Amino acid sequence: MKNQIAIVLTCLSLSFVAPSVVASERADIGWEWIEQGAVIVDVRTPQEFAAGHLDNAKNYPLSELDKHFANIDKDTQIVLYCRSGNRSGQAFRYLQSQGFTNLHNAGGLVEMQQAK
Numbered sequence: 678m679k680n681q682i683a684i685v686l687t688c689l690s691l692s693f694v695a696p697s698v699v700a701s702e703r704a705d706i707g708w709e710w711i712e713q714g715a716v717i718v719d720v721r722t723p724q725e726f727a728a729g730h731l732d733n734a735k736n737y738p739l740s741e742l743d744k745h746f747a748n749i750d751k752d753t754q755i756v757l758y759c760r761s762g763n764r765s766g767q768a769f770r771y772l773q774s775q776g777f778t779n780l781h782n783a784g785g786l787v788e789m790q791q792a793k
């Protein structure tokens with residue numbers, strides 16, 4: 678019984694560690710792109726954006742991407758982020774389907790802030 682509890686606890690602790698390893702890598706790559714001059718796009722709501730965002734980020738909510746990206750060159754280097762990486766992942770897939778070729782999902786705001 679003790680061994681089973683130890684195995685469960687180990688698996689649980691690994692499930693919390695593993696995502697952060699990937700998460701920090703995507704945030705680090707996001708910062709590299711930003712240093713290269715990428716456009717920073719926060720796809721959260723205007724209310725979330727007003728509560729805090731990365732410097733120089735543009736607030737293009739997920740529900741309005743088609744409007745904001747209508748006149749942007751499809752080769753523009755773009756870093757996307759949101760609260761957790763979910764909405765920015767959706768934005769990534771949508772923009773990719775629209776022909777954008779230079780995209781990176783950097784994850785969540787806190788994740789980006791911690792990686793800097």
